[in-house]
Amino acid sequence: MPDDDLTDLKWKANLIDRIYASTRAEEIANKAIICRYVEATNQNQLDLLDELVWPDYVEAEPIPGQGPGLEELKKAYRQFNTPFPDLKFIFDDVIAEGDLVVGRGIITGTHEGEFFGIAPTHKKVRWTGTRLFRLKDLKVTKGWVNIDMMSLMQQMGVVPTPPGPDPSTIPPGPHITGAPSTREANRALMERFIDEVWNKGNLDVADEIFHPEAWSPSAPTLPPGPEGVKFIARAFRSAFPDYWMTIDHIVAEPDRVAARFTQGGTHQGDLMGIPATGKTAKWTETGILRVADGKVVESWYDVDMLTLMQQLGVGG
């Protein structure tokens, strides 16, 4: 079997496991509806969304020009599907609790048409994205999104690429497994991580939360384990001395927990090479922690860095 076919089978099998990791019928149904939603957008069969999304759908952060409702959602997908005719969302993970579903994936496409004023570069690009949906009576009623627009802009050559190794060339970290916890324990773990490490700056608490070999596919250049977490928290907290972070939504399962965050502060110190601007910024993020034996072993983050950079008046 060719490697590509094997990879394809593996992530599809993983998706089945992810759907049936839930035992509550509502959550299985909601996950399956989001799978069908993703497939409809991948196939560019946007009329299939009529069965999956309420007409008065609300987009929490509409893209420029996107109004409220299902028809405007379809229009927004066309704005991506037209410049990237082969656009594909490879669905890596789906997590559900109650009426909320988080979907995380990798998006690939070839930039063949004008995209928000950027002329076609004919480059094959790849970025990540996480979607949070609320469902009501088996249809989607509201959506939030975090996509790594910054990486997309860098690949198109619109925003400079930071120095250092190409993250795609770094081999993945170990796949650590262990006993699952409970939803309640994972929710408490996420809350403690945000409250202690990010809000209070008690960086050593990361030692208790993260496995020594934990890694993040979203930031593979960081050191493994708690040290990588401390590095990035220190970088943001020194750049924004009044840094704050809130958990707006949380979606927990026995072996993972996702959350949607809002964060902000005043830019008074160097941020990864960007000198202090004195400007106040506020931006969103979706994070997912995978938990084994009570410790975080893998984590994913999609941060709205583009909005942050625009607010600081740099890049974008």
Place this chain on the structure above:
Amino acid sequence: MSSEIEAGKATYQRMVDEVVNQGNFDVVEELFDPAYVDHSAPPGAPGGLDGVKAVFGMFRTAFPDVKFEIMDMVGEDDIVATLVHGEGTNTGPFMGIPASNLPAKWRSVGFFRIKDGKIVEHWGIPDMLGILIQIGVIPPPPDVKSARPHDQE
């Protein structure tokens, strides 16, 4: 061929014809040992004979026109191995997933241990990936987007 194997094959044939295809759960006690264990039961299914009714009840809810056809049966000692073709229209919820109203065809392989002519243990692998692709939950393979498994036969 031992008489146990022969009895086991006949029992399995009745299971397919009467329980799966006709939905007659009254014969479950005749065909399954009271100590029946399903090693491949879906998560949350009850144990014992209630599990048989739950699993095939679920299939008949999801695919009310479901038809199983036995393509092959092989027996040795007290084990009967089966290859089955199933098909139906997904007009009801399937393991929690809302109906798609799409047709599906699939294969499953099962190993059944027979005791006194009744089924006492089961290990099986249904083509869950194939079913979920056809009811629109999992993306189809890149090259054969419209083709359903077995259409080529």
